[in-house]
Amino acid sequence: MPFGYASPEQIMRDKADYARKGIARGRSVVVLQYADGILFVAPNPSRALHKISEIYDRIGFAAVGRYNEFEELRLGGIRYADINGYTYDRSDVTGRGLANLYASNLGRIFTESIKSLEVEVVVAEVGDGPEGDAIYRLTFDGSVFDEHGFAAMGGQAEAVATRLKEAYRDAMPLADALGAALTALTEPGGERPPVNQLEVAVLDRNREHRKFQRLAGPRLDRLINGGAPAPAPAASSDDAPTAPPTGPDGDIDDGSGPL
Structure with missing residues (x-):
């Protein structure tokens, strides 16, 4: 035997163990269906490095692991979606096709490279009805799992x-689904992550055109507090009338924010 020989089985086991340890050091991400679409929830103190993003009109992306590695996958998925949507038709861009692309790339890197990617990815697509929703979870070695309900x-x-x-049940309202996600992400006896350290987004089938929307600010506060609005300060008789809001609460991902 040549010096330093290792069997292919041992090499694969070592790469898999290395990837699993790297992924386990990250914070968990939860993706689940609710009555009007798909919800993404991730503890994330960073406002610039997103773990949850939009890929295409109906498709969302969530990942854990090394940021530089899953960010490269995200950008590759956007390029794939844009090229296929422009060349053929927007309806030809599907979550299944994107999951197959990621599975092929992850499997090739795991087999051929010295170091596998330390990432785990979810590709979710919202349909016209709950029966059309799809959640695909992909692991570092290119394995694909078609999840039902949540991941x-x-x-x-x-x-x-x-x-x-x-905590999960079918057709939950958004507030209940968010509560279930936060319960799952909280260790027994521990405290929930503060609101300013949560990254929350939805694929809402009731929205026109782009279904992806980030939830933050007062709207997220109300959802976490069970739908009760925050108490407003008492107004004096000298106060000028307040103009009605001109847009929805929370931040909407319009493509102009940081990636």
Whole structure:
């Protein structure tokens, strides 16, 4: 035997263990269906480095692991979607096609490269009805799992998935789905992540054209607090009337924000 020989089976096991350890160091991400679409929830103190993003009109992306690695996958998915939508038709860009692309790239890198990518990815597509929704979870070696109802990845994914299974039910309102996600992400006896350290987004089938929307600010506060609006300060008789709001609460991802 040549010096330093290792069997292919041992090399694959070592690369898989290396990737799993790297992914487990990240914070978990939860993706689940609710009555009007698909919800993404991730503890994330950074306002610039997103773990949840839009890929195309009906397709969202969530990832855990090394940011530089899954950001490259995200950009590749956007290029794939834009080229296929322009060349053929926008309806030809599907979550399944994107999941197949990612699976091919992840599997090739895992097999051919010395180091596998330390990432786990979810591609979600919202349909015209709940039966048309799709959630695909992809692991570092290119394996694809067609999840039904919900998916959890990163960190203590098994424990999070167990808690989410207990709290999840079909056709939940958005506030209930968000509560179930936060319950799953919170260790028993621990405190929920503060609102300013949460990244939350939805694929809302009721929105026109682009279904992706980020939830933040007062709207997210109300959802977490069970739908109750924050108390407003008492107005004096000398106060001028307040103009009505001209747009929805929370931030909408219009493509102009940081990536």
